[in-house]
Amino acid sequence: MKTAETYELQRDVVDNIHRIIATSLDIKDTYANIAAELRKVIDFDRVSISLVGEKKDTAITYVISTTYNGQVLREGEPYPLKKSILERTIATGRPVIIEDTENKEFSTDAVLLQEGIRSRLSVPLRVKGNVIGSINLGSKRPNNFFAEHVHLLEQISPQLALAIENTILFRNIRKSEERLRWERDKLQYVVDALDIGICLMDRELNITWANKKISEIWNLHESAVGMACPVIFHCDDIICPARKAFERGEGRFHDIKVLTKDGRRRYIENVAIPIRDHDGDVKRVLLLSIDITDREKRIHQLSLLTQLGDALQYTLQLDKVFQLVLTCVTAGHALGFNRALLFLVNKEQDAICGKMAVGPSDPDEARRAWQEVSKYQTLEGLLKHVVEIGPLDSRLDIKTKLIAFSTSDEKETVVRCMREKIPLTIKDAHNDPRVTAEFRNALGLKEFVCVPLMVKSEVTGVIVADNLYTGEPITEEHAHILSMFAKSAALAIDNAETYKELEDKIRQLTETREKLLRSERLAAIGEMAAYVAHEIRNPLTTIGGFARSIERLGANNEKISTSSKIIVQEVQRLEKILNSIRDFSKPEEPQKTKTQINKLMEDTLELTEGYLKEIGITVYKELGYDLPEVLVDPGQMKQVFLNLVKNAAESMPKGGTLNVRTCVENGSIKIDFADTGEGIPTEVTEKIFMPFFTTKSYGTGVGLALSQKIVDDHEGKLSVFSETGRGSIFSIRLPLGNDERGRKRG
């Protein structure tokens, strides 16, 4: 029975529901209010909204008024569309009334029956003519719903459908937004986690977006965004990969840059990738900055030994080899230590001695050295430079050369490394019992590594390396590479040493051969001279003897007397020559006694004083005060001194200066006779020690040859240095006896 009151109520309810729908963003939030309004005019126990699922064969209970115990029909849960009341509503587009669920017309009926629902009403929800779902009422009583209920629901269903559609759209947008935000966050996480600097730049090469890593790599104190590409990457127009990417529009463009960071050289590869927008225009370029230092390091490590090998092939000088080895340890990325010191084993002295060091002596020098080194892009270039400039003579080098340990002194790290034949890495030199305070303080050691140089399982030396100035820790890897490197270095040093020994041997052999030739020549000449001398002496004696008789007999005949006198004089001169030849042909074995060379020199000068004064020669003496006594034959040596003084005097017929000097030098006594005479032309200096060679109209040419023979017999050396027009210096070197050297060293 319908009254006007009822209609009014129904209209109010519809109005209220419209208002509720209009003011709600999400129908779920206001659903309870809608149900309450409906209940004012319709008697029902349950209200729900079902929607067609995303998959068209399912339906979803969008909202439901009562919470049932049932498991099947819960909010948000999909159920099969087939045989459901919604399927009918969609199919017909018309409301469906179920008078009694006991008939079980639909699959849902059985479920609802269990819940106590006996009758149902379903009204379609349409948007733009499509059924998107239905609003459903249920009652515990059968035959509860009529056409007037349908009519009421149809009044609110279009608005409700629209509101639901809006809600769904709104939710989808929010979901998309969330997903987008998540995607963005995800990208940022990835980009920040990457070890690669990434940035985007526009056509003006201004950076519009960048990750943190790019600032880190390029030493920027702030974000790269807003900066211009050339400011950050310091590249010129021609090689700029970003420019290329804009110009070409596709592909990848690479460039490698070197920069110094915390005192270490870093290699950075820039890769520019053009990015096209929807229109196919390149408006942006993505630029990646990748630190490839480690990769470069590996390459360096591999090429290090090859390069050293190449360099060493052309280097057999021991000092150069040392320097190359140490430079390899300090330069380049493979090892790159701040300092490297080389110690070599001296077997004769049972010692291990500092040979050379490469590296700065203080932080200032370190900075300068690194600047210098950074000029060389490749190790090859640096090695070449090292060979050209030669040793550096730094304070560190000098300090190192002063270090020597006994090979039995196991307290010393270097000795321990040598004896144990293994690399030692010392982390804290101050608290490590394997390091003595003396060694630590001499080199200012903190953390260092010590590796043996081995040739055929024998240790020939030790390399010590550290990072005093950068303080970079020494890793296992560093120590390992250094010992690998040490193997090649040891071989190279061994080769150079063998070569040097060979060279010494060859030189000795050449010297011996020359001496032998000289003495053989002397012996042959001597024998001949002796024979000739004897054969001449006898007739000469007779001639001279009779000449003297004649001289006496013809004393009153001036002509006879004068003539015979001339014969006597000439014979005398010939006999004098014969005497010197006789000395030369049979020089006696030296009778060596301990002699003070200075005294011999004084005697010689005293003997010749008058003679020298007569020619106008001034003598300057400079006799070493610390000259030890040496074993020489004083008579023979005096003969040599006399010869050299006489020789000097004869080169200064118009007077001059004779400087005589004695001193100890390199384990021998050096005696110089320097004159201010006319000097000796080079072609003549080669011959002056040959017997019977003379440039003088008088003299026999045996003086210097005999002098050299005597000095040779004393294991000494007689040499000459001469400058034409300025004078000559004759130098004698006499070895100090073994006992002398021993005493000096001790």
Next chain:
Amino acid sequence: MITILIVEDDKNQCLLYRHELSEEGYSVEIARDGKEAVTMSKLNPPDLIVMDINMPGMDGIEAMGKILGENNKIPIVINTAYSSYKDNFMTWSADAYVVKSSDLMELKKTIKTVLDKKKAS
């Protein structure tokens, strides 16, 4: 008169010695090699022998050994062109060693000294 035996293979030198030493008042005998010297000094021992060393056949050193073996009272002065024989210890048994020279002063002086020494003993 004091007799001096000159042992010398060089004919002209013998002549010179005879000449010079005769002038000094000595009686001079000549032997032309070592063998002759040995024979002569055995037959008629001289007061002094002046002995050359390098001679054909028996040399002066060998002759000196033989002579001294027979009669070690005869003083011998070695007179040679070589100074190197000084190293030969055989020559040490001689009373003097004079290297040959056209100036016979030294030889004459040595002969005198050796004879004086002999007279004194």
